[in-house]
Amino acid sequence: MQERERDQTLRDWLHGHKGILLKVVQAYAFTPADREDLFQEIALQVWRSVDAFRGESAVATWLYRVALNTAIAWTRKEKRHRHGKEPLEAANALIETALPRRDPRLDWLYARIAQLDEVDRSLALLMLDGFSYREMAGILGITENHVGVKISRIKMALAAKLATEALQHESR
Amino acid sequence: MNLDEVMDAWRSQDEAPLYRVDEGRLQEALREEEATRRRGLVLEARVTYGLAALVFAGLALVFALMLFDDDPRTWWDFLIVTLGLAAAVFAAANLYFGRTRLALRERHFGASLHDELGRHLAVLDYELSRTWRASAIMRTMLPFYLGTTALYLCIWRINNEPFKWGTDGFPLLAMSGAMCYGAWIARHAAQDALPRKRRLEELLEKLEAR
Numbered sequence: 381m382q383e384r385e386r387d388q389t390l391r392d393w394l395h396g397h398k399g400i401l402l403k404v405v406q407a408y409a410f411t412p413a414d415r416e417d418l419f420q421e422i423a424l425q426v427w428r429s430v431d432a433f434r435g436e437s438a439v440a441t442w443l444y445r446v447a448l449n450t451a452i453a454w455t456r457k458e459k460r461h462r463h464g465k466e467p468l469e470a471a472n473a474l475i476e477t478a479l480p481r482r483d484p485r486l487d488w489l490y491a492r493i494a495q496l497d498e499v500d501r502s503l504a505l506l507m508l509d510g511f512s513y514r515e516m517a518g519i520l521g522i523t524e525n526h527v528g529v530k531i532s533r534i535k536m537a538l539a540a541k542l543a544t545e546a547l548q549h550e551s552r
Numbered sequence: 553m554n555l556d557e558v559m560d561a562w563r564s565q566d567e568a569p570l571y572r573v574d575e576g577r578l579q580e581a582l583r584e585e586e587a588t589r590r591r592g593l594v595l596e597a598r599v600t601y602g603l604a605a606l607v608f609a610g611l612a613l614v615f616a617l618m619l620f621d622d623d624p625r626t627w628w629d630f631l632i633v634t635l636g637l638a639a640a641v642f643a644a645a646n647l648y649f650g651r652t653r654l655a656l657r658e659r660h661f662g663a664s665l666h667d668e669l670g671r672h673l674a675v676l677d678y679e680l681s682r683t684w685r686a687s688a689i690m691r692t693m694l695p696f697y698l699g700t701t702a703l704y705l706c707i708w709r710i711n712n713e714p715f716k717w718g719t720d721g722f723p724l725l726a727m728s729g730a731m732c733y734g735a736w737i738a739r740h741a742a743q744d745a746l747p748r749k750r751r752l753e754e755l756l757e758k759l760e761a762r
Binding site for chain 1: 553554555557558559560561562564565566570571572573574575578579581582585586664665666667668669672752756758759760
């Protein structure tokens, strides 16, 4: 595939599905500089993977696959080694916080997701976006049964946290 | 707040993403990144193949000169040339087959996270195999060292001059020093790959753990 076609495909995919990439970035990187770096790294991997996309799965599934694979293997250190310089200045930012201010419930949810280990974080994202166990198993390369065990553990932890905070809220 | 409310909040991101993306700058950054990666690969290939070709051509010329030289040549003159030629061929072949092997291993892995972690580990293993282990350093750098040393010794032999340690020995020492320094640099650079490899192995264990 020509580079121009690949650029166009990336543009189309970003236009339709950049929310997926941004969710993954938000779950795996916790400072603006890291988010910038991870987003660029994911976009780069998506761009490189355009040729490998055979249309056997939905674009959204493919993007999740690439984004999660990249995010999990990504480390903050890589950026400095890759570019040999500190993060980009704010004026050149690739991603900026959108206005208006986001829902505080989302902050709460992302904070809970951040407490999970890297693997469970990816499962939590897929679960929240409504992927089936089968799709999750395909994306992660583990069995559906295994996915089920992990998901029920994540759901239980999330529900317990919600219950604890509800109790604390009532007692105040 | 209950789980339904949390899900509502989650879905709200699809209509109003948390971040805006500068797509023009992104394209520019990607192009820059890809160009840097390609430059690195091309540079490594050019330096390795170029140097191997240079040493090979020099030794082939020396070999021809020895064959048609009026002075009789000893068997070890030819042995040095042959060893040097073999070392130059080995240096080029090592890079070529190393890259081919890596490409095959990369293709073997699928696109799931499990496979991807395996692929990353394979890439790191490849990097480490070229720069970390002593045997790998020997495989990458020793052929060049042997090739250039053989070329130097052959030129000295053709000139039929007695060996003087003060002048003739210096280039040999300098080449040995350069090889040790190169090995040290490569090993130092590879140190970053070790913790990364451990981290990926841990992730793989977490993924497989129940």
